Amino acid sequence: NLEQFRMKSVRVLVSSDVGARGLDIGGLKLVINFDTPRTLKTYIHRVGRTARMGLNGTALTFFTTGDHLVMKQILECKKGVSKPKYIPVNMTAVKEWHRAITRWEPELKSLLTRETLxxxxxxxxxxxxxxxxxxxYHSDIQGRRKRTWFQTAQEKRRDKQRSAQEDGVLSAKENKRAKLQEFNKAADAKKRAKVLSIRMRSQRTRERRVRRK
Incomplete structure (x- = not known):
């Protein structure tokens, strides 16, 4: 488990993307992405488990031709990424592993069923x-004060956008919302300038009429 891995009593830890954030294990030298991350942001969080605090580390990523878009983003964004190496697949070895996994399948299904239960x-x-x-504790629960949140929904959304911009990743929906907000701000500024210009012209017109009288 994680504690055994942290204490170095086991050498390998298999994890999902849940382990891509928040894990700080000192001296971790190698991260292997068996499945290519779906986004650049996920890749950054995964490989960030190694080479922490100025130490050296290596991240190895397996990918196929279907992952070329993400790999292109990684190569363009990250410094120190080596060029991809294409490794031919040994189909004989693949078939042997397939037979082995097929033999383990009933045991794995039984284990998954027990874990689900x-x-x-x-x-x-x-x-x-x-x-x-x-x-x-019904009376105690009813007597509690309601929670007060320190951030409004708008403030949370703004912080989320700022965090995404710092990571260099912004979803299409958030990007569209941010552009719309910028457009609305620009439109409001133009409206205010137009209203101010109309008011100034009206004021000058009234002043000229007063002078004529």
Missing amino acids: DRQKDHQQKLNDRAVNMVK
Whole structure:
């Protein structure tokens, strides 16, 4: 598990993208992306687990021809990325591994089924404990003050956009929203300038009329 890996009692840790953020394991020298990250942002977070605090590290990424768009972004964005090396596939070895995995399949399915049942049992136990606590501490819960959030939805959205811009990645929807906000600001500025110009012309017209009288 993670603690054994951190204490170096095991040498390999297999993780999903959940481990791409927040893990700080000192002395980690190698990260292997068995599946090519779908976005540049995910790639940055994954490889960021190594070469931390000024230390050296290596990230190895396996990719196929279907991943060329992401790899192009990685090569254009990241410094120190070596040129891709194309490795021919040994179909004999692939078939041998396929037969081995097929033999393990029933055992793996049984293991996944047990893990699913355990998760469902834990979830149901949490729901039961919550229901018991709701009944037991009903008066205390009702007497609590409502939570006060320090950020509005607009502030959260602005912070999210700023964070995405700092990472160099902005989704199409967020990019469109940001451009729309900039356009609205520019349009509002033009409207204010136009209104101010009309008011100034009206004021000068009134002044000329007063002088004529």
